[in-house]
Amino acid sequence: MKKYVCVVCGYVYDPEVGDADAGVAEGTAFENLPEDWVCPVCGVDKDQFEEA
Numbered sequence: 001m002k003k004y005v006c007v008v009c010g011y012v013y014d015p016e017v018g019d020a021d022a023g024v025a026e027g028t029a030f031e032n033l034p035e036d037w038v039c040p041v042c043g044v045d046k047d048q049f050e051e052a
Contacts, residue, residue, distance in 0.1 A: 005052045
């Protein structure tokens with residue numbers, strides 16, 4: 001699965017890990033993240049991420 005990088009702070013969303021703090025399970029592709037999911041570090045929306 002593809003990883004995505006936050007262009008604001010550099011956080012990397014890794015679908016193999018998910019985002020447990022936000023309730024996102026391991027194996028969740030970036031495209032399948034909830035619309036209200038935000039970067040766990042800086043809080044920007046998904047549209048501020050680019051494919052790594």
